[in-house]
Amino acid sequence: MIPDRETFHAALVARHGAERQAKFDSAHVAVCGLGGLGSNIAIALARAGVGHLHLIDFDHVEPSNLNRQQYAAAQVGLAKAEALRNNIAAINPYCEVIAETLRITPERVTSLFDSDDIVCEAFDRADQKAMLVSCVMEAFPQKPIVAASGMAGLASANDISTVRVSKHLYVCGDRVADAADGLGLYGARVLVCAAHQATMILRLIDGTEEP
């Protein structure tokens, strides 16, 4: 039985407190890239009761995603944005999700994030990460960005941390491990990095700027 909106919200308030939950309720977060980082971040935010998620990915679910991304085997072939929207609806049906299947380009950045309070960079390729962060900082100099760098391989999870690089830019990861070096991506360690990003996003929504 799916709890009604009031019951669902009361359970969140019981865990988080009314004042903090009110901030989560009204927050708008964009998650760019819905792979090992983004799918886990979006679900963590939806479970916390973040009210509005903007999910963006151009890709479709592939078998190679299932070791670390929050999709089911039966969802292979579906657009990730749509599949994740469905998975979030099953977890928190009261989270408002805008799902967009598109490739983020420098030209699109200027209009894409007008309604979002925080932008989360959760791409896979290093050059795309740099492009997105650079373009968002140029177009929206006051908008917080929570990005990720370095979570490949099986080095210690303790190497992953959150660093505030500048006033509005946070980078989570070990900052050295590169997937291009053939390290592989392991669900558990990617999840640690995703959890850092999701935690920083919740802290920002709550009004805390320190990592």
Add this chain to the structure above:
Amino acid sequence: MIKINGEDSDAAGQTVASYLAMAGFDASRVVVELNEAIVPKGRYAETTLRDGDQVEIVCFMGGG
């Protein structure tokens, strides 16, 4: 002197593009802030570092 990622550097007079190449950075993977403002990706070759500048370079690793 210039501060790059908190370290003193004598890169005054160089462009962002020439500094990145000299220091071994892949320019496609970096984000560069100069005195707390982003340097747009298309302006690395025309942005010259000057004495007293504060530079932050983030070099992204792949994976996600």
